[in-house]
Amino acid sequence: MRVARIERVKRRLLKEAVADNLETMRGLPPRNVRGPRRMLRLWLRRAPILLIPITLAGSTWFVASSNAVSSPAVVRASAIPLGQRAQSARRAVGPATLDPSSPLPALDSSVFPLSVRRVVLDAGHGGTDPGTVSASLVSEKDITLDIQQRLGALLAAGGFEVVKTRADDRLIPLRDRAKLANTSSGDIFVSIHVNSIRNPERHGVETYYLGATSDPSLTTLAAAENRASGYSLTDMRALLDRVYADARRDESHRLATVMQDQLFGNLKNIDPGLMNWGVKRAPFIVLVATEMPAVLAEVGCLSNEKEAAMLRKPEYRQEIARALFSGIRAYANKG
Amino acid sequence: MAEPTTDILHVGIDLGTSRSAISASNGERFVVESYVGWPVDMVAKKVLKRTVMIGHEAVANRTMLDLHRPLERGLLKEGSDKDVLAVRELLKHLLALVGVSEKGKVDSANVRAVVGVPAASLRTNKQYLRNSMKGIVDSLMIVSEPFAVAYALDALLHTMIIDIGAGTSDFCVMKGRYPTEEDQRTLTNAGDSIDTQLLKLIEERYPQANVTVFMVREWKEKYSFVGDNGEKIIVTAPVRGVPTEMDITADMRAACETVVPPTIETMLDLLSRVEPEFQERVRNNVILSGGGGLIRGLDKTLEDALKQVGGGKVKDMEDPVFIGSDGGLALALDAPDTDWEKLSA
The missing domain is CATH 3.40.630.40 (Zn-dependent exopeptidases)
Structure with a gap:
């Protein structure tokens, strides 16, 4: 009875250990620091970066109408690769160059006007x-x-x-x-x-x-996800976290x-x-x-x-x- | 040349600041000192007849070597190319000992490894380790060291592991789930800090004695204790070139006892965070592992501290050297093929 219980616990722990390793490989932060509230807060704080996927999707209209961020750096960031889903999105909203194998360009820190108080x-x-x-x-x-x-x-x-x-x-x-x-x-x-x-x-x-x-995990993530069904919203969040x-x-x-x-x-x-x-x-x-x-x-x-x-x-x-x-x-x- | 086998070799590695151990599914087990050294110049290279030295050999020939310790305070160092190389050399050496090498019985493409790292290792550090092991093994799983110890002992529920190594002391409460940051702590008060303290105390007491940290480490490993021991510790060191006996009993005790307050503080803090109904069970299942588990009297001292919260039991490990790597091996053997396929290095 006890042996069977230990074996059950071991199987569960192994599964969790593997999941933890896969998250590390994908460059995700530890679970305890990415609760839903925290993600929401991070999203709100990083709202300007929302322009990046939208720019990626080729929506020039959004960039033009946005008064939150309009720096050239965001335009440069449009080279970020997206997967197949993003490609279909592109077809729907406009042109964008998507290459799953190319690395993410670094985001120019001038996107974030800093004032030290x-x-x-x-x-x-x-x-x-x-x-x-x-x-x-x-x-x-x-x-x-x-x-x-x-x-x-x-x-x-x-x-x-x-x-x-x-x-x-x-x-x-x-x-x-x-x-x-x-x-x-x-x-x-x-x-x-x-x-x-x-x-x-x-x-x-x-x-x-x-x-x-030099962030090989990010390249791996992009390639792996592109081979599957493309980027989900969660994947995009992870990518944006890395850009930030x-x-x-x-x-x-x-x-x-x-x-x-x-x-x-x-x-x-x-x-x-x-x-x-x-x-x-x-x-x-x-x-x-x-x-x-x-x-x-x-x-x-x-x-x-x-x-x-x-x-x-x-x-x-x-x-x-x-x-x-x-x-x-x-x-x-x-x- | 040995005929290579296509069988999968599973290994568990305890990558430690002071010593690293490997346990393999072919029954081989080895422990080496975590030192890597390269000859400092052409003369040294000619004398040593080697391009790199690892472990005890490296320590023994340290005067002729550019000596590196791949880990510091339990974390892989990232300061220079030599640090990167040192990690790879150490890991390759460990794997070669169990038969994995270009000319060995096992090809690296058939190796699945579980490596234990300090509980507080960051994701960036784990990623760095993963990068360091590229091409050395086929698949890799990285787990916290105390978790590997708990797995080896089947101590997965209501247990606290205190793993005192050289660079770090790792604490982990096992609650039947994969430990999160909340369940674990890492202190840098560990074997190395005892060495530093002991060296300082001896130098103060015997200013004329010529003592190195390597000598101090050896003495600590033989004689470390806390509390009342009743035995005198007499060691020999050169004073102006003359081998001279020195009594270091008080210094050894004082140095070893520097780890006691932070260990007790952390142990009690983690205990207080356990659900109240399980606290007594955890108190009675405290396991002391790592080199620190060999400090005589430490288990009793911790038990005395537990008295202030209702009492408990602290057990020493009989085989603290290999318990982490054995746990890693057990994990490696238990993980299904489907999981290993996802974890390619």
């Missing part, structure tokens, strides 16, 4: 998670919290609204940080961390944005580049030995789960005792906060 600041680690700890027992969680407070004050004085993922020494789960950023409608997300590397002689700064592959993700990634990259320039440019004046480790991609949870341009800045290196000593000084932490502020302001001004 609310900045979400995330002080890395906290509570029982100290982050990295220097040999002289300086904890990353204390440094990040202090820099966050200083940066928050600078931003507030500069006219920005500031949301903080933690205000004291407590452990906030990463997904709760992302959730807070999303629900508070932040315009950008800046996560502050301090590095630790094996070579204690070296120290530098680096800034991360969401790592993305590309735009967000581009913005995140731009934000990371500006932040890194300012961070290194300002701090190297104080610490000539500081190295510029540049802008990098990485799939940190807070970068994936947030819905706005997001970066993670490694503002120093606690494995280097000289820098650990500098990080202990309030003046140096203030300089880091100033450098981060300059980066955010430069990004906002260019937006």
Whole structure:
């Protein structure tokens, strides 16, 4: 009896595991972050991108009559491939070039006019998670919290609204940080961390944005779906989510580049030995789960005792906060 | 040259930060250290007579190698071409050990693999792993590591798996369904963080001693404990070139105990999210796996913590090294052909 029950449960779990893998292959986000309400909210938020499939379907009338988005980027996006169903739709409403094998062109981020008003600041680690700890027992969680407070004050004085993922020494789960950023409608997300590397002689700064592959899953999805019955509405949503993700990634990259320039440019004046480790991609949870341009800045290196000593000084932490502020302001001004 | 077989080979792989294990349907099981190294220059290449070294061999010859660990904090690294190559080399090496290679008994086109990854691995990371395994296996299923452990043990209902590895500690409550993000947690307080802490404490206590993280890791694997042990831990390390005995009992305890508060906090938090009527059953079915399961006294310490919520039982795994890969193999064997066809790598 028990054996039969276990076998039944195993069969169900296997089925779910396979389904989870197929969703990953199709580039879909996890189920728990794509409930119906969330999808509706995302749809409303991304309403301007609705023009893309419609443009794809060749409805020039809609583009002309729309006053929501009329940028050339949307017109360029009309090269997005559609399947057979879309082809029949095309026959009904007008001409469009459809090629299931061609990759999706990236959406120009200028489609989304950005204005940075609310900045979400995330002080890395906290509570029982100290982050990295220097040999002289300086904890990353204390440094990040202090820099966050200083940066928050600078931003507030500069006219920005500031949301903080933690205000004291407590452990906030990463997904709760992302959730807070999303629900508070932040315009950008800046996560502050301090590095630790094996070579204690070296120290530098680096800034991360969401790592993305060249997206073969998307090509696979398009080809697979075109072989079947064409695109359903759900498929189109998935595609649009990916297009939007590309735009967000581009913005995140731009934000990371500006932040890194300012961070290194300002701090190297104080610490000539500081190295510029540049802008990098990485799939940190807070970068994936947030819905706005997001970066993670490694503002120093606690494995280097000289820098650990500098990080202990309030003046140096203030300089880091100033450098981060300059980066955010430069990004906002260019937006 | 061996005659290739057309039989399908099913494998389960536990891709770990510190060690990776493989279990295959032909009965072979291997574990290797998750290190990949390339000779740093022509001299090293000539001495080593190899273009790439993997596992223990790579660690042993690390001074002549550009050494890479494909995983960091349980996630595949994506920083450089070498990182990408390191993952592929490690996976190819594991598969070669069970007979899969160009000149081996099994062709990669006949291999179906289940790979266990940390519970909190992101879809992008799983996709990256999938890309890394292109051409190495025919079909691939990626599952969370604690799920694979639970599957191996038939512990699929009202069970909590705590899998403490090198890069991450994975927690998963099995509720008879495929675990979602809500059912799982991943901490980076794990074996590596113990190593870092232990190295720091030893360097503070014995500033003249010449100790590396590799030595510390070996000591931890032999002697790790929490609570009162009653035994002295004496190790030998060079001080100004002279082998010298050092008592690291207090340091070992302090370093190992750094993982205790976050482990307890996470365990109790996940428990509190279980439906109230099932909490007692889950409390009495906590399974400790991974290398962390070998920390002496950790099971008792967790049981003490469970007393504050009504008590419970924590069981150690007898064979923590292969339990994840065995679970992956069980999944691979149970999955029907129709599913495998959908999961081509």
